Amino acid sequence: MISVIFDLDGTLVDSEPNYYESGRRTLERHGVPDFTWEQHARFIGIGTLETLELLKERYGLRAPVEQLLAEQNAAYLELARTRTEAFPEMRGLVERLHARGVPMAVASGSSREAIEAVLEGTGLSALLTTAVSAEEVERGKPAPDVFLEAARRLGAAPASCAVVEDAAPGALAARAAGMHCLAVPYVARSAGDPAFAGAGLLFAGGQAEFSAAAAEEWLGSLGGGWAGGG
Known part of the structure; x- marks a missing residue:
């Protein structure tokens, strides 16, 4: 998976x-x-x-x-x-993946205290229990360190991980980590940035275009499809 x-x-x-x-x-x-x-x-x-x-x-x-x-x-x-508000479709994706038992983590350039404050404030902390701050690794994005540490904590090989990112440095970090990338550019005009060229799935219109159902389907395809379909 x-x-x-x-x-x-x-x-x-x-x-x-x-x-x-x-x-x-x-x-x-x-x-x-x-x-x-x-x-x-x-x-x-x-x-x-x-x-x-x-x-x-x-x-x-x-x-x-x-x-x-x-x-x-x-x-x-x-x-x-x-x-702080969670993007509704992104919250929907987290809920869908949680229901499937998909291992998930947060990997952020923010401080650990900031990550915890945001996850608690948005109610996502119950669904996302593994989190890594760039403060806990040697190098921040676009270096892959924070994603590799998240994979290590999940007990997953980098090649079996998919990163969900909004920014070019994060997309570069995902590539450097040897991971799949699902890109949802926060700044829509940045969708043409070469950093996003390697994304397996790109929502060029950003959050306005993002679909939890489409993302779930693509993520499932990376593992050969979800067990039981649906």
Whole structure:
């Protein structure tokens, strides 16, 4: 049977608005008052730590990146617990796979505390009990480390895993891990990114086009079909 590894932010849940707002507040506190959503969108799919390292260099911020990370995490957690929504069709896919007994995990660039806050806040924690944060591995996406660790915890070979991703760095990480990839681009205009070319199933229209039933059928085909059909 195939094992399924979900990215969290922008894939399972629409947390990007919370990441933008927490980042905007942090940058404003350090003298950058005009950070826009368009600027934030360039970093979608990259871990928070890596993003802050790039922003620190770009804006010449004096604060240590560890301080920036602590400030943004605190702001994000405040928002995550009460303002995060799971994408309905994606929740439907998780429920369908759970009913089939499919091994599942979350592998995210977010902190462990943020992952737990989002899963608890959206009620997905009961269905997704295995989670890996990029903080727990050596390298974040597009390196494959977080997906390989998730497979290890599930007791699954990488080749028998499928990753569900919304961003180019995650799609590259899935390929580097030797895993199948189901891509649902968070930013629809990024669907033509070469990183998505290797996806086994691409919903180019993003969440508006995503179908839990179609995804379930494709995932089943990777393992030779679901036992008992349906």
